[in-house]
Amino acid sequence: MTVLKALMISLILLTFCSKLSATVITEVKVLDGNKAWLVEEHSIPFVTLEIRFKGGATLDRVGKRGSVYFMSALLNEGADDLDASAFAKEMERLAVELDFNVYQDSLSISFKFLTENKSASINLLKKALTKPRFEEEPFERVRDQILSILKSNAKDPRKIASKVFFENVFGSHPYGSMKDGNLESILSLSREDILNAYEDTFNRNQIFISAVGDIKPNELRDLVNEVIEKIPAHSNKVIDQATYKFPEGNTVIDFDTPQSVTIFGHDGIKRTDKDFFSAYVLTHILGGSGFGSRLMTELREKNGLTYGVSAYLASWEKADLILGQFASSNNTVMEAIGIVRKEWAALADRGVTADELQDAKTFLTGAYPLRFDGNSRIARILVGMQTQGLPMDYIHTRNAKVNAVTMEDIRRVSARILKEENLYFVIVGRPTS
Amino acid sequence: MSASYSQSVREQSKHYVKNTFWLMLVSPMYSLRTLGLVLVLFFNSPLEGNASEKVTTFKLDNGLQVVVIEDHRAPVVVNMIWYKVGAADEKMGKSGVAHFLEHLLFKATNKLQSGEFSQIVGKLGGSDNAFTSWDYTAYYQRVSRDYLDLMMELEADRMKNINLTKLDIEVERKVVLEERSQRTDSNPGSLFAEQRRAAMYLNHPYGIPIIGWRHEIEQLNLEDTLAFYSEYYSPSSAIVIVAGDVTPTEVKELAIKHYGALKPNVDFKERRRNIEPPHLAERRIVFEDKRVSQPYVIRTYLAEERNSGDQKKAAIYTVLAELLGGNETTSVLGKALQIDTKKALYTSAFYTGLSHDISNFGLVIVPTEGTTLEQAEVDLDTVIKNFINDGVDEKQLQRIKAQIRASEIYAMDDVFGRARSYGVALTSQLSIEDVKEWPKLLSEVSSEQVLEIARTLEDKKNAVTGWYTKLPKNEDR
Numbered sequence: 001m002t003v004l005k006a007l008m009i010s011l012i013l014l015t016f017c018s019k020l021s022a023t024v025i026t027e028v029k030v031l032d033g034n035k036a037w038l039v040e041e042h043s044i045p046f047v048t049l050e051i052r053f054k055g056g057a058t059l060d061r062v063g064k065r066g067s068v069y070f071m072s073a074l075l076n077e078g079a080d081d082l083d084a085s086a087f088a089k090e091m092e093r094l095a096v097e098l099d100f101n102v103y104q105d106s107l108s109i110s111f112k113f114l115t116e117n118k119s120a121s122i123n124l125l126k127k128a129l130t131k132p133r134f135e136e137e138p139f140e141r142v143r144d145q146i147l148s149i150l151k152s153n154a155k156d157p158r159k160i161a162s163k164v165f166f167e168n169v170f171g172s173h174p175y176g177s178m179k180d181g182n183l184e185s186i187l188s189l190s191r192e193d194i195l196n197a198y199e200d201t202f203n204r205n206q207i208f209i210s211a212v213g214d215i216k217p218n219e220l221r222d223l224v225n226e227v228i229e230k231i232p233a234h235s236n237k238v239i240d241q242a243t244y245k246f247p248e249g250n251t252v253i254d255f256d257t258p259q260s261v262t263i264f265g266h267d268g269i270k271r272t273d274k275d276f277f278s279a280y281v282l283t284h285i286l287g288g289s290g291f292g293s294r295l296m297t298e299l300r301e302k303n304g305l306t307y308g309v310s311a312y313l314a315s316w317e318k319a320d321l322i323l324g325q326f327a328s329s330n331n332t333v334m335e336a337i338g339i340v341r342k343e344w345a346a347l348a349d350r351g352v353t354a355d356e357l358q359d360a361k362t363f364l365t366g367a368y369p370l371r372f373d374g375n376s377r378i379a380r381i382l383v384g385m386q387t388q389g390l391p392m393d394y395i396h397t398r399n400a401k402v403n404a405v406t407m408e409d410i411r412r413v414s415a416r417i418l419k420e421e422n423l424y425f426v427i428v429g430r431p432t433s
Numbered sequence: 434m435s436a437s438y439s440q441s442v443r444e445q446s447k448h449y450v451k452n453t454f455w456l457m458l459v460s461p462m463y464s465l466r467t468l469g470l471v472l473v474l475f476f477n478s479p480l481e482g483n484a485s486e487k488v489t490t491f492k493l494d495n496g497l498q499v500v501v502i503e504d505h506r507a508p509v510v511v512n513m514i515w516y517k518v519g520a521a522d523e524k525m526g527k528s529g530v531a532h533f534l535e536h537l538l539f540k541a542t543n544k545l546q547s548g549e550f551s552q553i554v555g556k557l558g559g560s561d562n563a564f565t566s567w568d569y570t571a572y573y574q575r576v577s578r579d580y581l582d583l584m585m586e587l588e589a590d591r592m593k594n595i596n597l598t599k600l601d602i603e604v605e606r607k608v609v610l611e612e613r614s615q616r617t618d619s620n621p622g623s624l625f626a627e628q629r630r631a632a633m634y635l636n637h638p639y640g641i642p643i644i645g646w647r648h649e650i651e652q653l654n655l656e657d658t659l660a661f662y663s664e665y666y667s668p669s670s671a672i673v674i675v676a677g678d679v680t681p682t683e684v685k686e687l688a689i690k691h692y693g694a695l696k697p698n699v700d701f702k703e704r705r706r707n708i709e710p711p712h713l714a715e716r717r718i719v720f721e722d723k724r725v726s727q728p729y730v731i732r733t734y735l736a737e738e739r740n741s742g743d744q745k746k747a748a749i750y751t752v753l754a755e756l757l758g759g760n761e762t763t764s765v766l767g768k769a770l771q772i773d774t775k776k777a778l779y780t781s782a783f784y785t786g787l788s789h790d791i792s793n794f795g796l797v798i799v800p801t802e803g804t805t806l807e808q809a810e811v812d813l814d815t816v817i818k819n820f821i822n823d824g825v826d827e828k829q830l831q832r833i834k835a836q837i838r839a840s841e842i843y844a845m846d847d848v849f850g851r852a853r854s855y856g857v858a859l860t861s862q863l864s865i866e867d868v869k870e871w872p873k874l875l876s877e878v879s880s881e882q883v884l885e886i887a888r889t890l891e892d893k894k895n896a897v898t899g900w901y902t903k904l905p906k907n908e909d910r
Contacts, residue, residue, distance in 0.1 A: 046846075085763065089763055095838070114839055144778055145778050145779070148726075148799070152726040155726045256724075258614050291548065291555065300608055301547075301604070302604070305607070305611070307615050327615045367559070367560070369508075369509075370560075373507035
């Protein structure tokens, strides 16, 4: 042990997390018993508003894959009295930032506006969300862009690997295809399909809202109500739980490239499982971000087989996986896969060391408060907590849950969830063994 | 706005730049120690300064410059060190050594074991990474404010005390080759960008790739690396930037404690790179690759960078890029080619002002299906010609200036981004005053000035026009 290491350990014991006390969340009641979570921050004259609708790309109707994604791309292409050009000019004049993103399970709206332009900015957002025009002009233009992207994806080894992996694992469930659709589905979509996607997605029963910035609770309530009162509330469409199967062995997709890309995984664990936090800590030790994980140490630091490797829990609404990925030269990728399998089995058999567990806990608990810097970052965390059904005080209890994980928990959970024999690899490239 | 296009192409490149996929093709390509940690931190904002923000700077006796950016909203600090050395300072035949050394600074020092630096940061809940460009090599940690003292101690340690082995060199060289495979060789767009830069610079070392040419990376050795290290890693060629919940007084105290005793490299000379000769011949390159799906045309011109006390021309270039290609729906290129005539799927104009030496201004057109690249290039040139004849839409100019003012406010939210912006500016030979003056210069740009620069785009002698295309059909197997 070096001098610095000793110093460092003494430092760790001194600090823990009283740091989040600065983040005070106010619950603002809005229409229909919905709630917006607000953190006031008046030192910079702007506001970040985050809105999520649960559902996302899984709401695509049968044969209409990509319709929700396509619809979201048209939301800032004209609304109410403004055509695409007038809408864009109004965004520029007010200097707002408005982004839409579609994921398998949700549609997200990120909106930033200046305090000085508050009411005009909200008025513009309201138009986009409640009176989109979906006119022919942007429709065909954006469709051509999506088609171009889909064709490019078909030649991108990473995209190919994802596509094949999820197709083979999830089959006909929406998780088994890419959220942005395919050439046939996008070509077949009509304005009516886009309207259907809009109606299916914009459901006040599925809305989650957070705001951070230069705004008071009462003002936020009024602004949010103004935006959402015209969004209808309807019963939720039922999305099937995904069933999955992991083919045995590896799937190799031939692609002429110097370096193979691989995506791998097997089934995981639910966010609500009592062992979730143990699994989270375990997965961090196995393949967590940055350096020091077992996979990164073995593949990169010791053997120079990759630039980066990671493994993580993908606990979605309708399925739970452990996923991982890396790229390695064609002549080393099979060796690297062998090492991943070996590490997976070793962790399942023997668990982790007490030092590894302690290091993981100090990292995860120390990193958590650091996430709360910046209005936009905080707003995203808050809305994410709401969609996962976490209570407001979660930010104060979360670290205790991490710290409560014991060696015994890790042993039990690693034996339960890590199954080397089930690991399925999709490899895109020209691997040689 | 064509959100779908830029959003979804953005996904492919979220580790590189925030704005658009296409910017990745043209903006400085940072080479990083690892991709995972940076996410949205790297993007080109036209604006980094703010006249009212609390920025303090001072120098230690050994020449080390220290910059403190105060932001007390969260008990977090970003600790950065910027060395005024990058890929454009490498000796001929040793491309990639600056970036290779960046990777190796995470190995052992006299005090630390290999990998221990990141382990320590990780155990404190912090994150760390490093990045290299042509003009700088930078290292940072993001930690709780309580650990600034330790971070500075570690950073000062590795400025002088690395302790590399032959095995470190061998393993890390493989990692860098895998990095090159992943980020360049597996990506035809990156290969094209590399070729275009090489064609752009006739004499200046900006023409070499940051990560290095593969055959030269393969030959990098311990001796080359250590020679580069001892020449450039010194307090007199470094800038420490601390941003977050700190005061200048405490940072000064810590800087003196940890860096104060380090000796400057007395032999170090202010860097001076080869200068570009006049460009007398237009250059055109055609890049064909069977992995290409969507062809496009991109042209870059040599363009004056921001210089200390002399940033007016750069301000005009910045506004010109916004007018021509800042927004897909309202910009000159977007409106004419994407909206009105449907000749293009995507267009953009871009300019990189932060650069030590001469920089680039560029134009891109991604044609719709059925339009040849030849026709696309004609379309692009026609729109520029019309712009020069018709003049600037004053309303558009006003909207752009409103956005520039707003981006000043939005930029305040991102502590890391502000620290990074100062680092890039200061290693490009700008001063804090230059950075603070920049928004004002942008707001003063007039239509006449914009048109004067726009007219120079018709002369292609100092430009490289690149066609990015599929293989001819019969060869595409």
